[in-house]
Amino acid sequence: MAAHHLAGALLTLLGALFLFLGALGIVRMPDLYNRMQAGTKATTLGNILTLAGLALYHPSWALKIGVIALFVLVTNPLSSHALARAAHGAGVPLTEGSVSDALAEDLSPEGGEAVES
Amino acid sequence: MKQVLAILALLVLAFLFAGLVPMASKPGNGAVGDYYATHGIADNRGSNLVTSIVVNYRGLDTLGEVTVLFLSVMGVGFILRRREGTPKYSPVPASPILNTGANLLFGSILLLGAYIFVHGHLTPGGGFQGGSVIASGVLLLILARRDRELSHDLLAWLESLSGFGYALVGLVGLVVAGSFLANKGVLPLGTWNRLFSAGVIPIIYILIGLKVGAELSTLLDIMIREPAPEGGGH
Numbered sequence: 413m414a415a416h417h418l419a420g421a422l423l424t425l426l427g428a429l430f431l432f433l434g435a436l437g438i439v440r441m442p443d444l445y446n447r448m449q450a451g452t453k454a455t456t457l458g459n460i461l462t463l464a465g466l467a468l469y470h471p472s473w474a475l476k477i478g479v480i481a482l483f484v485l486v487t488n489p490l491s492s493h494a495l496a497r498a499a500h501g502a503g504v505p506l507t508e509g510s511v512s513d514a515l516a517e518d519l520s521p522e523g524g525e526a527v528e529s
Numbered sequence: 530m531k532q533v534l535a536i537l538a539l540l541v542l543a544f545l546f547a548g549l550v551p552m553a554s555k556p557g558n559g560a561v562g563d564y565y566a567t568h569g570i571a572d573n574r575g576s577n578l579v580t581s582i583v584v585n586y587r588g589l590d591t592l593g594e595v596t597v598l599f600l601s602v603m604g605v606g607f608i609l610r611r612r613e614g615t616p617k618y619s620p621v622p623a624s625p626i627l628n629t630g631a632n633l634l635f636g637s638i639l640l641l642g643a644y645i646f647v648h649g650h651l652t653p654g655g656g657f658q659g660g661s662v663i664a665s666g667v668l669l670l671i672l673a674r675r676d677r678e679l680s681h682d683l684l685a686w687l688e689s690l691s692g693f694g695y696a697l698v699g700l701v702g703l704v705v706a707g708s709f710l711a712n713k714g715v716l717p718l719g720t721w722n723r724l725f726s727a728g729v730i731p732i733i734y735i736l737i738g739l740k741v742g743a744e745l746s747t748l749l750d751i752m753i754r755e756p757a758p759e760g761g762g763h
Contacts (some may be wrong), residue, residue, distance in 0.1 A: 490630040494672060497624060
């Protein structure tokens, strides 16, 4: 087995581990926002590691995989940001142990110093 | 109880798929499937056999499918139309992150959708998939630019013209080659695995892509403009 095959397979396995951790986070976290951050961060990293592993395994695919990775890197956080904001707007409650809600402070009229462009 | 049900469902699925796996490896797919597999490329010169089946062999069904989609969009528009006296939709400005992301992504999403339906006869995907990708780009734009309105007139024109074009290509086949939606004898089939090949299949799939994209965009816009229930905001 060539060295780059082994490295690619290991990297893909590591990516799969992060994807699994993301799934575990969605099950275990206490409220929607925590679940979302576990889901987004872990799956973005897991996706990119998996893709990087594939690029190592098949060097001729590297350019296309790079474009896909870039796309995942931009779209995954963006969509969860929009979803989380929409959930906040719809009034999905925070978990009981939460200590602050920065978005609510930003949006409230009293918190006038917050910059919303 | 839930766990027991989950395990039961898994067992049932495993049982079902265990029956399917040996069948999939058998060579025979029935007379029709074998015909498609052996004659598909010679008949249509499309390297994506699924597209050859969807657009050529089963072209009439696909025309019906597109009509069903059109009718469902019309139905949703009819049910969700804003009634007199209901509060007008009040847009909440999108966050700067969403705005920047939309600026960055909209063009490339549109390009990807167009690529998918233009290459429908060569690579996996086609009009329906490409149109859905385009509609997802439009959704991003709708969410990011809440103050701007989508032109329903333009979309309706695009949708009607592409549907009309689909039927027209079928009629041309009827006149020139003797059967509705015929492929052979209407346009040169060209060389296998080239962009300009497979006769009228790419033309039809481009029209389907535009139609599906316009339809789904209209649908998403109608659903978003519907006034939010009490307590809803963003």
